[in-house]
Amino acid sequence: MDSKLERSMNKELKSAKEVVSFNKRKFRFSDWFAEKVIKTVAFLSIAVVILIFIFVFREAFPIFKMDKNEAVSTELLVQESYGGAETANEPVKTTDTQVDNSNKVQTTGEKPSSTLFSKTWMPVSDNPRYGIWPLFLGTLKVTIISLLFAAPISILAAIYTAMFAKPRIREVIKPVIELLAGFPSVVIGFFALMVMATVFQSIFGYASRLNAFVGGIAMGLAAIPIIYTLTEDALTAVPRTYTEASLGLGASRRQTAFYVVLPAAVPGIFAAVVLGIGRIFGETMIALMATGNAAMISINPFDSVRTLSATIGAEMAEVVFGDTHYSVLFLIGSLLFIFTFALNALAEFYFRNLVIRRYQSKK
Amino acid sequence: MDDIKVKINDLTLHYGTNPALKNINMEIPEKMVTAFIGPSGCGKSTFLRTLNRMNDLIDNVKIDGEVIIDGLNIYNKDIDVVNLRKKVGMIFQKSNPFAKSVYDNVAFGPRINGISQRNKLDEIVEYSLKQAAIWDEVKGRLHNSALSLSGGQQQRLCIARTLAVNPDIILMDEPASALDPISTSKIEELIHELKQQYTIIIVTHNMQQAARTSDFTAFFYLGELVEFNKTEVMFSNPAKRQTEDYISGRFG
Amino acid sequence: MNRNLKDKMVESLTGISVLLIIFIIVSILAVTIAGGWPNLNWTFLSEFPKDGMTKGGIFPAIVGTAVMTLIMAVAAVPFGVITAIYLAEYASEKSVIAKSIRFAVKTLAVVPSIIFGLFGLGFFIGFIGKNIDGIFNGGELKWGQPNILWASLTMALLTLPVVIVSVEEAIRTIPADMREASLALGATKWQTIRKVVIPGSVSGILTGTILAISRGAGEVAPILFTGAAYFLSDLPHSLSDQFMSLGYHIYIMSTQSSNVDATLPIQFATTLVLLLLTFSLNGIAVTLRYRIRKRAK
Ligand SMILES: Nc1ncnc2c1ncn2[C@@H]1O[C@H](COP(=O)(O)OP(=O)(O)OP(=O)(O)O)[C@@H](O)[C@H]1O
Ligand SMILES: [Mg+2]
Secondary structure (H helix, E strand, O other): OOHHHHHHHHHHHHHHHHHOOOOOOOOOHHHHHHHHHHHHHHOHHHHHHHHHHHHHHHHHOHHHHHHHHOOOOOHHHHHHHOOOOOOOOHHHHHHHHHHHHHHHOOOOOOOHHHHOOOOOEEOOOOOOEEOOHHHHHHHHHHHHHHHHHHHHHHHHHHHHHHHHOOHHHHHHHHHHHHHHHHOOHHHHHHHHHHHHHHHHHHHHOOOOOOOHHHHHHHHHHHHHHHHHHHHHHHHHHOOHHHHHHHHHOOOOHHHHHHHHHHHHHHHHHHHHHHHHHHHHHHOOHHHHHHOEOOOOOOOOOOOOEOOHHHHHHHHHHHOOOOOHHHHHHHHHHHHHHHHHHHHHHHHHHHHHHHHHHHHHHOO | OOOEEEEEEEEEEEEOOEEEEEEEEEEEEOOOEEEEEOOOOOOHHHHHHHOOOHHHHOOOEEEEEEEEEOOEEOOOOOOOHHHHHHHEEEEOOOOOOOOOEHHHHHHHHHHHOOOOOHHHHHHHHHHHHHHOOOHHHHHHHOOOEHHHOOHHHHHHHHHHHHHOOOOOEEEEEOOOOOOOHHHHHHHHHHHHHHOOOOEEEEEOOOHHHHHHHOOEEEEEEOOEEEEEEEHHHHHHOOOOHHHHHHHOOOOO | OOHHHHHHHHHHHHHHHHHHHHHHHHHHHHHHHHHHHHHOOHHHHHOOEEOOOOEEOOHHHHHHHHHHHHHHHHHHHHHHHHHHHHHHHHOOOOOHHHHHHHHHHHHHHHOOHHHHHHHHHHHHHHHHHHHHHHHHOOOOOOOOOOOHHHHHHHHHHHHHHHHHHHHHHHHHOOOHHHHHHHHHOOOOHHHHHHHHHHHHOHHHHHHHHHHHHHHHHHOOHHHOOOOEOOOOOOOOOOOOOOEOOHHHHHHHHHHOOOOOHHHHHHHHHHHHHHHHHHHHHHHHHHHHHHHHHHHHO
8 A cells, every 4th residue: 555645544544533532422413403303393294283173173163152142143244245156057056945945934043053953054145054964964975875886896996906816917907096096086076077977867867967976976986096005905914824824725716805815804994994984075176066066955866965075165265254154164174174083093093903903813 | 461442341132021142241352353153143243233332223122231442331321322333333244335436435434524625535535445455446436336346346345434434443244244255355355454453343154264364253152152262262272062063063 | 606606706796896997097088088188289278268268278277286386395395304204214113202293194194185275274364374464564465365375385284294105105215224334434313314314215205296296286175265266367476376276277167167068178178187287297206106116125
């Protein structure tokens, strides 16, 4: 090694050596600062969830206060501001007015919050009524229709992908179905409005083009990728040894899938369905575009419905900041939030623990 | 005896509740090569990693006892682990150069120490690569990716990278186990060169390698230090039956 | 029943489900392309709407969507990356804090998008904006109303989990021995993150950003009442202006316009543009992610 370089390096290194002593912990500002920033920022997600809680509830809260002060009179001032928000589909208009007429008779001067559990959603009238039953039941109806369509088809498709498909086909199926998750809901809503509504009407021959059935199927399309992906994950997470043992005993693939793998994956599939329900329940754009938006109580799947989230989406832009209608919409938002929060917690804690416990106990 | 660089007193280490090192006492001499041998899973790597506190990165590790380097217990509360690791460098079994150029790999250590002048960095890079006996092979492609080097070159690059930080002690965990015989002998020659300036501790499964390269050898078995002595003595006249069996290949 | 027959039937049933889903996907694509392609041309992309939105193009909606998602990304990406770094590098898996953050991220991922809209309205507009106006503008309404900034920030909260999940996944594929190499050279934790972890997860950060933009471009509910407008004769000039967006445009044109049939070509073409946009973004992201996963193996 050339000695000049060595000599100069030795001097260099010696001075470096003196710097490096480890007897005392050094304070390093950039590390300290970075850690503080990172830890603080990481709390943002928690903070946002809490803030959503606070602010959605905060705006909903006045409705209970108004109750005490019986401050109903302000309602009269805002009735004209509503109206443009209804969708332009004629059948909806007719059903809407029907509902309106049938209820005008019995209501006079009630407190806004006492109408919350009435059977009429009629926020813009001389005697506004904020009955959320039709909205809730409508949402329930759409969700059930949607789930009856999306859950079986997604689970069966997931079973095919995880159990029957050859690896190469599987590699294709999975990303293609997951493509569906990338469709903006407004695009699905548009498709439902333009195509599905017409096609279904010509098949089933119902009266109102847009209804719970069309909306339900369309919202199911949004839930399919969620249920499919999570179910597929749950199925492939079942230890291989189960499958091999079963096949080794002479069971067919079908028997193995349905008697061995599927039962082992049940908690995971439940979690998938629960999250699918959450997605359907909160879906706004498809509901706005495809369900007809008439707030009426009926069990006929071919009647129009107005869902909770669609009500917010349609009416919020038209209300006066801070009035009763505004607060009621936030109250509906609070309900939606609590509901999806609870579903998520259920899927996360209850079903996940079940999955974990299941595999651990059988190990 | 020679100067003692590292002194280990009653060192015990648990992974969770499993003891991996049991009550180890040992004195490692300065500017010598000390080899750790023993069957797989006996705790050689674990022990090596207690010497630069790499085990701190693993959850659930509990360490009792002392490791004294230059008169300081490195498990003292207010020890600066970052600077400790600058003093006690480490070469891993699987060579792990960064996905950067050869130059940037070697300059990594100096740069984090705040050296940024180009000529100074150039000097350190060149010197370290020469020390690691790889300069002639890479001087024409300092700015190519380190991942384009051969396995043996990568390992010597990792050694150069460690030397650039100017440590006192270099820990090597089976540095040649993944290499072909020619690369292995280059590494062994290098170790021989380096012990002029550095205290080297090397884990190896290869008895010939231990015999060829080391001055002292420690034999571990099931987390215990069975025997520790001059390498000639260990290989010619071991005190313990277990050592003899292991060295002569009767088990492990 | 014969076992073999039963096996065949069940297997076909599952296979048919797959085909049905694929059929639906293909139908949506086919209908959108068939309806939108004839009207998709340069003038359509580069012109303002004309004649009460019955003619002309969607230029302001394209620009509005682009600007909104850009501001959104600027807000969401740094926070997402930092949160991911925390989860992957600082938090221990079992700590209550890490678990709470994870749960919060999952919650944000499943909260209905309309709730984000409500939050944006209540928090950004009703609380922050109103207070800014009260303090700095003498009560004159400027920030206390819907605009592109509030819409973008609302959307940023919605897409935060997308960024976090992608980046954390990428960080976790960086081999442990790279971190060890850096630490063994005496690098501090932050130096290791800065010089090894972040450079190693660039593609993950890119994936997360693209996915977030694609998601933000397609979502309508959060901007319904935080900043989107039916029609503007001008592009937004400042953060306090409203904006037009592709998704909102589709919604309005297909449900609120007085003559839905007359604007059908515009609706289909706008839908096609939105679909092409989100698809190409997703396509890029999926390719990047695939490469990251391959590295992990
Ligand atoms: N991170 C860890 N967590 C828990 N146990 C560990 C961990 N690392 C090692 N062990 C256990 O500690 C014991 C010693 O392992 P160590 O890796 O030190 O052995 P080794 O002598 O280096 O073996 P080899 O020659 O195979 O490298 C083994 O029983 C191993 O299973
Ligand atoms: Mg080892």
